Amino acid sequence: MSSREDILGRVRARLNRGATNAALAREQMLAALSQRTQGPKPAVDAAPEALLARFREKSEVMASTVDIVATEAEVPAAVARYLVAMKLPKTAVAWPSLTTLDWATAGLTVEGRGARDADLVGITGCFCAVAETGTLMLCSSPGTPAAVSLLPETHIAIVRAPRIVPHMEDAWNLARKELGSLPRAVNFISGPSRTGDIEQTIVLGAHGPYRVHLVIVKE
Amino acid sequence: MESKSMHFKANASAKLADVVLQGNLKNAKGKFVTARAKAITELDDFEATRDAAVAIRNKVIDNLDIWLETFERKAEDTGAKVLWAKDGAEVCRLVVEIARKHGVKKVTKSKSMLSEEAGLNQALEAAGVQPVETDLGEYILQIDDNDPPSHIIAPAVHKSLDDVANLFHKVHGTPRKTEIPALTREAREVLREHFLSAEMGMSGGNFLVAETGSVALVTNEGNGRMVTTLPRVHVVVTGIEKVIPTLEDLSTLMRLLPRSATGQSISNYFSILTGTKRPGDHDGPEHLYFVLVDSGRADVVASDFHEMLRCIRCGACMNHCPVYQTIGGHAYGWVYPGPMGSVLTPLYTGLDKALDLPHAATLCNQCGVVCPVKIPLPELLRKLREKQTEQGMRPFTERLGLRLWAWVAQKPKLYALGAKIGARYLKWLAGDSDRIRLLPAAPEWSKGRDFPAPQGKTFREMYAARKGQP
Ligand code: SF4
Numbered sequence: 001m002s003s004r005e006d007i008l009g010r011v012r013a014r015l016n017r018g019a020t021n022a023a024l025a026r027e028q029m030l031a032a033l034s035q036r037t038q039g040p041k042p043a044v045d046a047a048p049e050a051l052l053a054r055f056r057e058k059s060e061v062m063a064s065t066v067d068i069v070a071t072e073a074e075v076p077a078a079v080a081r082y083l084v085a086m087k088l089p090k091t092a093v094a095w096p097s098l099t100t101l102d103w104a105t106a107g108l109t110v111e112g113r114g115a116r117d118a119d120l121v122g123i124t125g126c127f128c129a130v131a132e133t134g135t136l137m138l139c140s141s142p143g144t145p146a147a148v149s150l151l152p153e154t155h156i157a158i159v160r161a162p163r164i165v166p167h168m169e170d171a172w173n174l175a176r177k178e179l180g181s182l183p184r185a186v187n188f189i190s191g192p193s194r195t196g197d198i199e200q201t202i203v204l205g206a207h208g209p210y211r212v213h214l215v216i217v218k219e
Numbered sequence: 220m221e222s223k224s225m226h227f228k229a230n231a232s233a234k235l236a237d238v239v240l241q242g243n244l245k246n247a248k249g250k251f252v253t254a255r256a257k258a259i260t261e262l263d264d265f266e267a268t269r270d271a272a273v274a275i276r277n278k279v280i281d282n283l284d285i286w287l288e289t290f291e292r293k294a295e296d297t298g299a300k301v302l303w304a305k306d307g308a309e310v311c312r313l314v315v316e317i318a319r320k321h322g323v324k325k326v327t328k329s330k331s332m333l334s335e336e337a338g339l340n341q342a343l344e345a346a347g348v349q350p351v352e353t354d355l356g357e358y359i360l361q362i363d364d365n366d367p368p369s370h371i372i373a374p375a376v377h378k379s380l381d382d383v384a385n386l387f388h389k390v391h392g393t394p395r396k397t398e399i400p401a402l403t404r405e406a407r408e409v410l411r412e413h414f415l416s417a418e419m420g421m422s423g424g425n426f427l428v429a430e431t432g433s434v435a436l437v438t439n440e441g442n443g444r445m446v447t448t449l450p451r452v453h454v455v456v457t458g459i460e461k462v463i464p465t466l467e468d469l470s471t472l473m474r475l476l477p478r479s480a481t482g483q484s485i486s487n488y489f490s491i492l493t494g495t496k497r498p499g500d501h502d503g504p505e506h507l508y509f510v511l512v513d514s515g516r517a518d519v520v521a522s523d524f525h526e527m528l529r530c531i532r533c534g535a536c537m538n539h540c541p542v543y544q545t546i547g548g549h550a551y552g553w554v555y556p557g558p559m560g561s562v563l564t565p566l567y568t569g570l571d572k573a574l575d576l577p578h579a580a581t582l583c584n585q586c587g588v589v590c591p592v593k594i595p596l597p598e599l600l601r602k603l604r605e606k607q608t609e610q611g612m613r614p615f616t617e618r619l620g621l622r623l624w625a626w627v628a629q630k631p632k633l634y635a636l637g638a639k640i641g642a643r644y645l646k647w648l649a650g651d652s653d654r655i656r657l658l659p660a661a662p663e664w665s666k667g668r669d670f671p672a673p674q675g676k677t678f679r680e681m682y683a684a685r686k687g688q689p
Contacts, residue, residue, distance in 0.1 A: 015281075015283070033430055037467065038471070039275075040264045062485075114501025114502055133484050140502070147449070150441060150448060182491065185491075185503060198380055198402060199379065200250045207414070207445055
């Protein structure tokens with residue numbers, strides 16, 4: 001007997017599995033999968049201004065820094081400003097989907113591709129953002145590779161304000177609507193990587209980025 | 220990992236005498252407990268959220284076979300392979316086979332308790348594959364001659380900054396550093412090389428989502444993302460009880476897990492991984508395997524202990540346990556310490572292999588109060604004690620003593636007489652003091668505490684004396 005059969009067999013025996021209760025259990029399972037009942041959620045004011053304010057506040061609690069600009073065209077200049085202020089190189093890897101922005105005019109050398117170990121700055125967008133916890137939701141695809149938000153020491157993320165949703169549940173609904181099925185990797189990111197493994201003292205910058213900077217585009 | 224739970228008493232005594240450990244435990248306790256207390260107030264209705272979490276976990280565990288089949292089907296639809304392992308030996312065999320098949324020389328691992336249970340690192344090494352632990356805490360333990368973890372969330376909580384500084388200096392051959400950020404950077408640089416060169420990544424799974432056939436991983440360091448993004452092969456080793464129905468359920472549980480574990484509102488990274496690298500993708504594994512492990516779990520389904528299967532491994536029970544806080548995790552002798560470990564170890568390794576663990580608790584119910592999925596841990600510990608007694612596993616003297624007591628207790632006159640003599644004797648023993656320093660009948664027990672002396676009269680005597688009064 002295969003281990004699969006052995007394990008499932010013992011579970012079935014313990015549950016007194018028979019045709020009738022199996023049918024009932026299947027029915028309950030299908031109901032759970034189609035109803036997708038949501039649990040209790042902390043109240044989040046869904047007015048656009050309030051969403052933006054909460055997202056910003058919670059992001060800062062998670063140690064991200066935040067800049068807000070009016071239009072997408074202002075993003076490259078905002079990124080350049082941040083890099084100069086932080087004395088970081090003006091060279092970056094970005095999601096291929098972001099190469100349409102005019103980085104060169106802002107004095108930046110930006111390559112749209114997957115990330116490499118040597119990349120110091122990674123620029124991404126996000127699928128949407130969650131106000132409840134100040135969290136970015138990134139979905140992997142050829143135009144939005146996962147490692148760009150992971151390997152570089154600095155992660156800069158562009159967030160469009162209308163894409164800020166109240167709760168994670170809203171993010172799932174958006175993904176179902178716009179993507180159909182889940183991409184290979186959905187990464188919820190809340191601030192720079194960190195560890196508390198030595199004497200429970202929090203240190204920013206464990207294996208992922210040391211710093212996360214958000215450029216929020218109002219429109 | 221071989222269980223050393225039979226040596227609980229000896230281990231516990233040694234840990235009590237360990238000054239460094241005692242300091243570290245005190246330090247960690249305060250941080251986790253305070254942060255959790257604050258974080259749960261962010262939820263408008265913590266109790267209702269807990270109830271929802273209980274319902275989610277029960278829904279699956281009460282029909283585990285059906286949910287496992289569903290998860291398996293969905294996962295295979297995404298291009299993953301689902302394998303099943305009855306026990307640790309089979310986990311090792313399957314993972315080594317996968318490594319061989321894909322020509323793997325090095326495996327980077329993000330934390331997996333199942334891999335500890337199975338002793339997977341030793342098996343990989345024996346097969347010529349280098350396992351590298353990448354969670355900072357686990358890495359520290361691995362390079363310290365495979366020191367076992369002592370906490371499920373903070374595995375190296377028993378090590379001090381000094382310990383780590385010495386260890387890195389010795390193992391990495393670098394100048395000794397004393398700042399935590401510098402040590403963290405050193406580990407980052409060493410491990411980055413491994414992340415980039417490993418052909419295979421291994422992770423546990425915080426949850427398996429039946430709706431989508433995905434694994435959900437919660438990390439702060441980003442190592443979980445590394446090992447599931449960079450290598451060609453990703454192997455998930457996790458228990459069969461980890462399935463949950465939907466992404467909505469995942470959101471509910473995620474409101475509780477980081478808050479209960481480290482007191483964070485959310486962990487830095489929360490990844491939901493579905494299938495293999497898609498056409499045109501720049502990163503992600505080409506092969507994805509799930510190893511679903513039984514190792515004693517199937518037999519807990521629908522048993523007296525079924526509620527234990529709800530556990531989401533947050534560690535809150537040990538952070539709040541007075542016994543764990545005093546002796547640390549190593550004394551428990553196996554992978555899982557604290558109250559949850561005292562229930563899991565006897566269930567998964569055998570009641571007779573962990574005789575003291577069900578007794579390693581004061582039944583104060585701090586654990587039950589904080590458990591996000593409302594597992595009645597003290598009640599389960601009590602049931603384990605009952606089972607031990609039923610199966611004649613308690614020591615002869617204990618059984619004889621209880622039998623004697625039962626016999627006397629059924630004879631009221633004799634009982635009254637015995638109580639009277641006992642109370643007088645204890646009063647005499649105490650002398651002028653109201654405490655007894657050393658109880659001759661229980662010298663071990665009274666070594667660390669005083670026994671309050673009775674006032675000289677028994678309840679029955681006082682009751683009889685008062686009866687006549689108005
Ligand atoms: S028993 Fe409860 S408190 Fe303890 S680790 Fe499991 S879920 Fe957390």
